[in-house]
Amino acid sequence: MTQSAPPGRPPHPAPQAPGILAEHVSRAFGSVQAVSDLSFAAPRGAVTALVGPNGSGKSTLMLMLSSLLAPDAGRVLIDGVDPAQDSAAVRASVGWMPDQFGAWDSLRVTEVLEVMGRAYYLPAPLVRRRTDELLDLLDLVPLAHQRAHVLSRGQKQRLGLARALIHAPSVLILDEPASGLDPASRRRLLHVIRSRAADGATVLVSSHILGELEEMADHVVLMDGGRVVDSSSIRDLASRPRPWRITSLHHQALAEALGQLGVRHEEVLPGDRTASGHAEVLVPLPDEATAARLLADLTAAGAQVIGFGPATGRLEAAYLASDAAHREGAL
Amino acid sequence: MSSSPIPAAVADDQPTGPHPRGRGTRALRPRGLWLVTSLELRQRLRSKRWYAALAVWTLAMLSIGGLGLAPTLSSAQWSDIRPVAAMVFSLQMILVLFAMLLVVPALSAGSINGDRTAGTLATLQVSLLSPSEIVLGKLLAGFLTGLGFLVLALPSLVPIALLGEVGILYMLRLLLVIVLLTLCVTAVGLGLSALTTRQLGSVVLAYVIVFGVTVVLPIAWGSSAVVLNEEREVTRYYTVWDDEFSMERSRCAEETVEETVPRLDLSLPLLWGNPVVLLAEAAPPLPQDHWATGDDSDLLSLLKSGMRTAATSTHPSHEVHCDPADPGYPADLGAPPNRPVWPMGLALWVLAGALSLVVAVRRLAVPIRRLGAGTRIA
Numbered sequence: 001m002t003q004s005a006p007p008g009r010p011p012h013p014a015p016q017a018p019g020i021l022a023e024h025v026s027r028a029f030g031s032v033q034a035v036s037d038l039s040f041a042a043p044r045g046a047v048t049a050l051v052g053p054n055g056s057g058k059s060t061l062m063l064m065l066s067s068l069l070a071p072d073a074g075r076v077l078i079d080g081v082d083p084a085q086d087s088a089a090v091r092a093s094v095g096w097m098p099d100q101f102g103a104w105d106s107l108r109v110t111e112v113l114e115v116m117g118r119a120y121y122l123p124a125p126l127v128r129r130r131t132d133e134l135l136d137l138l139d140l141v142p143l144a145h146q147r148a149h150v151l152s153r154g155q156k157q158r159l160g161l162a163r164a165l166i167h168a169p170s171v172l173i174l175d176e177p178a179s180g181l182d183p184a185s186r187r188r189l190l191h192v193i194r195s196r197a198a199d200g201a202t203v204l205v206s207s208h209i210l211g212e213l214e215e216m217a218d219h220v221v222l223m224d225g226g227r228v229v230d231s232s233s234i235r236d237l238a239s240r241p242r243p244w245r246i247t248s249l250h251h252q253a254l255a256e257a258l259g260q261l262g263v264r265h266e267e268v269l270p271g272d273r274t275a276s277g278h279a280e281v282l283v284p285l286p287d288e289a290t291a292a293r294l295l296a297d298l299t300a301a302g303a304q305v306i307g308f309g310p311a312t313g314r315l316e317a318a319y320l321a322s323d324a325a326h327r328e329g330a331l
Numbered sequence: 332m333s334s335s336p337i338p339a340a341v342a343d344d345q346p347t348g349p350h351p352r353g354r355g356t357r358a359l360r361p362r363g364l365w366l367v368t369s370l371e372l373r374q375r376l377r378s379k380r381w382y383a384a385l386a387v388w389t390l391a392m393l394s395i396g397g398l399g400l401a402p403t404l405s406s407a408q409w410s411d412i413r414p415v416a417a418m419v420f421s422l423q424m425i426l427v428l429f430a431m432l433l434v435v436p437a438l439s440a441g442s443i444n445g446d447r448t449a450g451t452l453a454t455l456q457v458s459l460l461s462p463s464e465i466v467l468g469k470l471l472a473g474f475l476t477g478l479g480f481l482v483l484a485l486p487s488l489v490p491i492a493l494l495g496e497v498g499i500l501y502m503l504r505l506l507l508v509i510v511l512l513t514l515c516v517t518a519v520g521l522g523l524s525a526l527t528t529r530q531l532g533s534v535v536l537a538y539v540i541v542f543g544v545t546v547v548l549p550i551a552w553g554s555s556a557v558v559l560n561e562e563r564e565v566t567r568y569y570t571v572w573d574d575e576f577s578m579e580r581s582r583c584a585e586e587t588v589e590e591t592v593p594r595l596d597l598s599l600p601l602l603w604g605n606p607v608v609l610l611a612e613a614a615p616p617l618p619q620d621h622w623a624t625g626d627d628s629d630l631l632s633l634l635k636s637g638m639r640t641a642a643t644s645t646h647p648s649h650e651v652h653c654d655p656a657d658p659g660y661p662a663d664l665g666a667p668p669n670r671p672v673w674p675m676g677l678a679l680w681v682l683a684g685a686l687s688l689v690v691a692v693r694r695l696a697v698p699i700r701r702l703g704a705g706t707r708i709a
Contacts, residue, residue: 030704063708066457067698068698068708069702070698070699083697084698088358091457091458096457098450098453101450101454102451102452103451104451106373107373115366115370118366119363119366119458119460120459121360121459163454
């Protein structure tokens with residue numbers, strides 16, 4: 001028996017279909033081509049990171065995915081529904097958090113969430129329940145009766161995330177959600193986003209804080225000039241080249257061991273020129289398996305290694321390897 | 332791991348009620364409409380400035396009423412109070428109208444682009460509220476705020492209306508005109524707010540329109556007499572005396588002359604949209620022998636009569652300068668055409684308001700296809 005979709009929701013798409021699909025999407029503002037022939041997919045039950053320098057088209061893409069902006073060409077599908085065909089259904093599925101959340105300044109935190117719950121036509125008891133749950137989830141309980149205008153940027157960001165979650169969307173689109181958050185709030189954000197993905201939601205998140213994105217995301221889409229220039233799973237990034245930092249107790253021992261092994265490396269810095277006070281060197285390695293072999297070889301060659309690890313995160317290395325990293329306005 | 336208390340897309344937690352398919356631009360549900368209205372009103376009610384403005388307004392109206400009646404009351408000539416109160420009442424109604432024209436554009440013309448600047452418009456647009464619900468909710472909020480000024484004027488208006496023996500139907504007609512104009516001006520303000528990027532720009536534009544129809548167009552109408560005139564025969568009736576020294580035994584004489592007659596009736600459409608003219612149109616007409624008998628009248632009746640007389644300046648009844656007691660007084664010259672202006676005026680405002688609402692709804696529809704230069708969505 002075929003079950004009809006609830007009102008305001010799209011019919012259930014095939015489980016294997018991506019939650020977000022963009023096909024040859026373009027959008028210009030006057031003479032500025034913000035997004036150009038862009039295609040990508042964000043799978044369900046996973047967090048996809050959108051990375052790119054300022055002006056690369058991330059926010060424009062997110063506006064199109066949120067059903068706020070129509071593409072000039074191409075199409076987007078949210079849970080299999082095109083916003084151009086059924087905008088209301090897409091809006092019912094999507095939770096969108098802009099990079100700067102505008103709250104009604106004179107309203108209290110609780111009231112902001114209640115207004116948004118009612119704007120999604122949720123039943124009143126459900127609005128109250130969700131409001132309480134989200135206040136608790138995002139540590140907003142102490143601020144529940146504060147007016148929005150007294151909130152700090154980070155607190156407003158948390159309120160913005162709560163607002164985006166009020167209708168339990170199956171697709172979350174978060175534009176710079178970590179901006180202005182303190183470390184504890186960032187951990188909480190990470191937890192919330194990961195748990196949403198674990199519950200089956202499609203999460204698309206943009207951020208300039210690549211270290212946290214790497215921890216948060218399963219996939220990455222790299223944008224530059226309105227196009228996708230690279231995409232990969234975070235796991236696959238491990239098999240990409242990146243610099244590794246080797247720290248040794250003895251400058252001479254490290255330099256000789258590297259020479260014996262014939263490893264291409266940058267200058268071996270003596271301890272008086274490093275922050276750690278030990279000899280350090282950066283070695284570009286193609287993947288993590290090679291790194292493991294090199295560590296074993298260096299130890300065997302008596303390099304007196306006390307530190308061995310990637311100098312950058314996988315995501316940062318992938319970003320730095322792209323042309324976008326060398327441009328004005330890059331991260 | 333599934334530690335979030337808010338599960339994603341659980342079937343029994345879905346939005347309830349009928350939801351539009353497609354873009355859902357025209358969907359209009361009372362719940363959504365009232366949500367936007369209450370959101371707007373709640374924000375205004377939490378501003379202390381509003382209470383201050385309303386208090387000042389109430390006191391100003393009471394003071395004007397008191398000051399208008401004070402000279403008569405202090406002279407203890409209670410028999411004279413009725414015409415004075417009727418005049419003060421009409422003056423106060425014009426003040427209420429002006430207050431509406433001052434307050435409403437400031438509220439509505441910054442409503443949409445102001446929310447866009449604050450980033451709250453996109454928050455509503457991305458929800459399940461339709462553009463119609465957002466626009467009409469804002470319209471209702473602006474309208475109700477405007478009506479607040481009207482309601483607070485009543486403690487001053489009602490006693491003076493009672494003293495002036497103003498008819499209840501007349502008062503209701505005046506209130507209805509103000510209510511309709513408030514609604515239409517609010518709608519026009521919303522349309523401008525949706526069209527322009529900057530809040531200041533749309534508010535200034537709204538005031539320019541209000542100032543234009545209230546002040547500039549009447550001046551243009553009066554000035555049109557310079558160019559809109561024609562040479563034609565005019566029959567005048569004036570008093571002549573058999574004995575000019577004693578001024579006794581007068582009679583009404585007729586004289587036909589060729590003279591330049593202004594044709595202000597041709598430029599009358601310039602006054603159609605004038606709010607004061609529309610308000611005056613709700614006043615009862617002056618009796619035909621008003622000028623001869625000097626019956627009491629109020630400011631609005633005088634305005635109405637003056638405007639209609641100016642628009643029918645060629646009618647011979649306007650050229651009778653005799654005393655009705657004079658022999659030969661013209662028996663029946665008929666009445667000048669007394670065409671009302673208010674149907675055209677109200678139609679004009681309703682049309683402008685409706686078009687503005689359509690524009691605002693279209694501008695708020697998502698996904699947005701065309702974005703004005705310099706306009707940010709969020």
